[in-house]
Amino acid sequence: MLKFYTFRKRSLKYLGLAFVFALSAAMAQGQSVTITGKVTDSETQQGLPGASVLVVGTTSGTVTDVNGDFTLSVDGSSPIKLAVSFVGYTSTTIDVNVSNGSTAPLSIPLQPDFQALDEVVVTGSTLKQAKRELGNNISTVNSSMLEKSGSSDLFSSLQGKVPGAQITQNSGDPGGGMTIRLRGVKSLSGPSDPLYVIDGVIISNATSNVSQTALTNQAGEATLGSNRMTDINPADIETISVISGAAAAAIYGSRASNGVVLITTKKGKQGAPRISFTTSVTMNELRKKVPITTYGKQFGFSSLRLHPIAALSNTQLAGYVPQPGETFTAVTRDGVVSNLRTNLVDVTRYDYQDQIFQKGYGTDNNLSINGGSDKTQYFTSLSYTKNEGIIKGTDFTRYNLRVRIEQRLADWAKLSVGLSYANSFSNEKANGNVFYSPINSVNITNNIYNINQRDGAGKLLAVEPTRVNPLSTIEDMNFTQSINRTINDLQLNLTPIKGLGIDWVIGVDSYTQNGKSLIKPYPYQAVAGLPLERYPTGYAANASNSVLQFNTDLNISYERQLTKDLKLNAVAGTNYQYQRVEIQRSSGEGLAPFIETVSGATSTTVTSGYGLPQYSVSGYFVQATLGYKNYAFVTAAVRRDQSSIFSESQRTQTYPKVSGSFVISDMEFWKNKLTNDIINSLKLRTSWGQSGNLVGLDPFSRFWQFSPVGFLGKNTIVPGSQLANPNVKPERMTEYEFGADISLWRNRISLGATFYNQSISDLVVSRGLASSEGGLNIVNNVGTMENNGMEISLNINPVKTQNLSWDVTFIFNQNRNKVTKLGSPTISISNSAGAPVYLIEGAPASVFYGTTIAKDANGNPLLTPQGFLQSERGIQNSATPLTYTSVRDGSGQPVIAGTSSVRTIIGNPNPDWTGSIVSNLSYKNLSFNFLLDFVQGVSVFNADKRTRENVGIGPIAEKEMKGEIVRGYTFAIGPIEEWRVDNGSFVKLREIGLSYSLKSPVKGIENINIGFSGRNLISWDSYNGYDPETNAGGNSDRIRGVDFGNVPIPRSYKMQLTFTF
Template identity: 40%
Template structure:
């Protein structure tokens, strides 16, 4: 006890002495680049203190701080520039002027990133790849969603917009899927708060599912950092086994208030119309041998349901601060109409953050964000009725307009397209609050303690109304559904940095995290509505449903990094993770990590031989393990009996799936290594990465013997492999004081394979056409295929029609075609793998040019070697509204060809590869155009302007299973992604 008291007294005395010797001083100056141009937004900080400032639009800064006498260091940091340290000596002067010139850092190796809550690390020390995107790139992408704006910005990240609905869901995959039944979404963290990005389907329509990151305004973002794979899980826990997307919002800056005002208007339009039946003919008879035709009028239904629409986005923020307090506040309003008639999205949001310095070694921060959004939706696409499915299932010789009595003519077994638009009422409303409280302590030099308490509350409410008299629900229906999710995370982390000697340094990090979430789902639905009633009240048949779940996650870690000569860094970590969804004996698991980073360019032999060419050359390697804590639900390990009513009394029935208390988390082991290099005086940067993932103990359903009384039980039985290559190349071919041209390119490949599945395969979506199959990538299409001749040509029937292959299967499950005496297929209908929705590679190319006050940007995104299952094409084969029917009517193909192809899945597998002109923008800035105005910037941005593809329908990027993990590439009646042209103005005062 005496020793503890002595240590405590010593620390207090050191702090007191430090405060006594520190004196107040004003430090100011200007920061410029190698061409003498000033750099705004540079962070200026006295080393080993929390004292700092940020340069203004003219590159000037002023820093008021208490500075200790003697030698000090001023540190300058900015994204895209090498960190600059400027020593200075303080004696008793009241002002000090320190100017700095910063050089370009094309790969950002000197950039300080967040590798854990409160853990700051230079990228050069990290053994795994970590990527950054600036808030400006996000805000100027013309995307309404943060995740959509990430498309093409980073290597190894595939971003897909699953619907063209105004707030349509977006899928993000870092590298590849890592589970079959669970989620492969990365973990999203906003300012230390683990946030919910669930896909909320409150309308029961897969085609209009939203992500909850659509609640966040992209203009509030300062930067985004992305860590891929198991390396992220060492500090963030196994919930980050699919990677981490860290979102940092804007903060206040010491100095006079800075007001930013932006407004924009966007114009949305249908980028491409698909071919339809334009033949002014119809068959006189249903007999396919009768080729007699009669004249009819054909209608283009696309012109009746799509529209050119507009939207607006308005934003205002104020940021400022005094010596010990800074603040940031913003308000925003967005309204956007969809290109599908009857759809729109409206969002209002606000953010407040206050940072307070409590004393020289303690600071606190509190922030909150709120948003509310409303959308009008129409059923469109996916599994079930909708506007576009009605078109697919209709013969377009029918005029859908109301008759003289106001009745809608029948188009097919689904409602009339105008009936949807005029009479259906489908709405969503979302309320969101994200708040955090953070405390940062630096009680002694080198020790940094950070505590974060985060809270995320999201509620989505959906209501539907279908009027009396429609084809699908003759008596009318109404429903209301609510999904409410609350998340809480409490994180305590400490980092201690010390110099063991002049050449050795040590960084020790430890932390503990506790997380909890609970979800409530409530719904009430009714059919048989009373006349004039749009709610469930008084309906003839009413049903209710309720689901509640609670989960907790916990974990702790210790990580140690040793650095030698600021060029070799070795890191080791161990983490314990637990989750309440697993049984008591299996819920706690250990996961190790090791990594290495070596800056060869810091060696003398390298400088002497290659230093004139290579500005930096780093090799890195990382190995780590992680578990998937979300592959099963809170109750999946249990035998869950179902409640029923029997003669008015409650009862229970046995389930088809037995529980299994011995389930353990899926375990992922990943090896990653790569090189980072910059050449030719930082004009060229190259980042290359190879990775290999092995996932074991996949949680899959095993079929049980009938004698057990149940059909299946979840067990740890499957395995999965991923391996891939990622490349990022960035170059500045031309750079002068007035003109800069920069180029960034990305290229990524991934090979996925699933194995050890019982029964060889099982269906996972796309009407069971998508499967998980041993030896194949996840989600391949397995179904019927064409019968062919030996030369590969189609084997036709005697009537000249294509047909499905028939035969039998060998002992390994491979299909064997068989022929009868006439050479025609015989036996059972055969199936095989007919397509793969996983791309061979994804790539992007970004060109940026600035000339004085002008700027230009062009981004191309490419997804190649991917197959899609086009249900659009299949329905057009059979129901008369597609080009296949026109070919038959015009005599270009045998009558009945479309109906024959309808039953052969291979016939509607299409090449889904595309190259998209994702972004095209131009801007012009005016610096200090008026008194009191620092900057005005005008922008013109286009998004999804062009798509170079061979897809027969609207857009190969969309997906009918929304954000599904394994079921990808299915397209049926989905709203296409619109072309967007946006005019914007941003002013800073």
């Protein structure tokens, strides 16, 4: 029989008391205590929004709200320490006793510190380091600096705010491409684009042409269009850390010589849900029109252009029957006689710019919600952006969705996940580099035609022979592209024991671009006689570009106080990266009536293409920092990489670095009142390191490439023109850097100065071969290049009271670039603008090396007897092929017979210096800011200027028609390339803004901010075009500073409202 054992009544009583006691103890052990407080500026007592409040030794923490207040739940079983930090302020740690179950509200003042030596900055995917420990310069841009830009584009928001960075907008199209170069050009075969990392995910910023595939027929090496950072919503970003030096980037190995841009997105904050909604309206307009002649006369007869059709040789003139009233004069150019008309006829002039430009309107809307408990925090945002371009029929639309959730699994474990989705769509017109783009069609068409004229069916009429009616570029050409993109990350952060951290990241960046191109058949082709490169019978194309990037990082860090004075911080990590690109394209010409797809192509020119390049990079690194008394630090690191791009003999590469920093102002002798009051902090730093570059190589660069052909009805392959080279290896940069950071007069003045020397070796160059070698070219590591420069940042805070604050930042950058070895004296770079772009040993990269104006001994232009400018003539020196000996006759005129036009360096697209002035002024709730951007000592090859003058619509041609200069002057200077180089220096009012914050009278709305801003309102320059800030080469490093039909950067006005709930 089963027996049920029971406790006696007294035993049950004791057991119950014991259970209650144990339960109470357990509850006390896990009891949560809520801490509240306010973080303020110690001088103005104003709250600091976004300050970090962390519980030391745990992953628990929060950030302050818009007023500087915070709420934090902590374990109440024992006293805790709170670490409080904010960008631009000295961090502090305070003790908080929570054992009694409650605390009074805390007041935590922070001391301003422009040098922010205790600020912790991001140095890798999950790696952070105190600024005082760094031996290299890292620039940080926070969200408030981005918000003041008035731009919905991330790169535009960064312009003028990062020392050492030259950020150029290549095109004024909505969503147009931009280029970032950190410390100059670093490659001769690919763009010097930094590596971009968002929340540990390595992402793509490629510029891939899927919407304007017809343009590849004429564009040479240029690649215009949007780059993929356009998909990122700046409103989602918390901070951006820019690492320019090799010593800082060594942990990224083979992909880091161009620098690293580390982006941290916004995260959730502990507390009740906080909602922010921002809406804005934008208006874009053409900043200035290019001067076009309105003179009601022209040479010859009304349907004849001025140049070059108006020039007849002696033979042509002998067989020509003049029109009534036609007269000619003989003009000699480079020893050749041509005959130009001198009679003038009446014409009606039009300004075609009014037909292609418009005022574009847009809107930018962002909604974000964040909040959470002490265990779980969340942030989510939704945005919609629509922007019309200043070219008719162009616009850009983008939708963004972002979600980030952080879950604290324990005090020592945190799991976070980030999900981001972007969808964009753009309507485009042909960009630069072709003569059927809107701007080029205006430049190359004589403005004596009414381009609005149509036939009875409403179809446009022809203008002059071989020219596209400018309105056809708007009405009959459609280029579109759509992008779907996701960027996702999963992170696990562990601190299982004191001093030990384990961080694991998985990141995926995936997107697909789909593009369509359509050029309708021209109804006036029979009259115009358009050449084949204008696609007279129509053109249609579909293209797609699918990109997948995957990376995973595992980093283990250990921090230990070895002795009272010595502290060790060691990190070991491994990384794997994989990239795959799938490209498909089909196109056709000769479109059937009313058919606008490739399937409607009736000619035999239907083509298709497919590519699937893919590669992987894996590596590991170790890094150790040894600190002495928290003011002297030495860091050493090494990374080993393997990439599938290279053969086994070159697959493994090693990249070392070493750096040191010395905070002199923390030494004991410095801490006297006189010294400390004047010089608050002084830090010296230096570093050396190496990193690699894969940008100039694709996965097939080292192979012998074959091409498919048909033979006797069967498919076969034949060797291509490029020979194999299994010994090609990554480009390598070695950099020395040293600098100082100093803060003066109670941190009212801070100065950071950095000087660097970069030596880039193993530059990848496609070297030409003799036909006897079995191919036309081979990819080789034959080049070397160097960059030397300085970066200076000066911040002054002249006024800071409780109600009034003003700070001004001055940034100055200077970089000197030189190609020191090339494998051949020169390499000419193909481009559709006809710009004489060359790589030359001993000169900066991509200089303009062209024909020059003949000058006398005093450097004044030497005119011909007819009063024209002329080319310098000479004999090329055999010993030094890049130099010439000028040859003159007895009268001092250049000799034509037996000579050639002298070529020399006529311009440099690398600026002498760049800089900016950033001013922020606030009085109570009113704020005013502006940013001046400087680019000085830079040349632009203005191909459009020659086009306008040769057509007869430019200001020089107008003077010639009015008789103010000699007839034939414009014709004579046409071939001289030096004349086409303009001064591209400028000072731009890049940003200006005014905003006012007020407490909302509406219940539930905490704050309302009203703002007005403008971008690119004024440009002080002497450029003979729309805008000196332009580049027909897109993101190419080999073609820069070329203006050929580029869409100018618009002037923008914006009105914005922000509601905080």
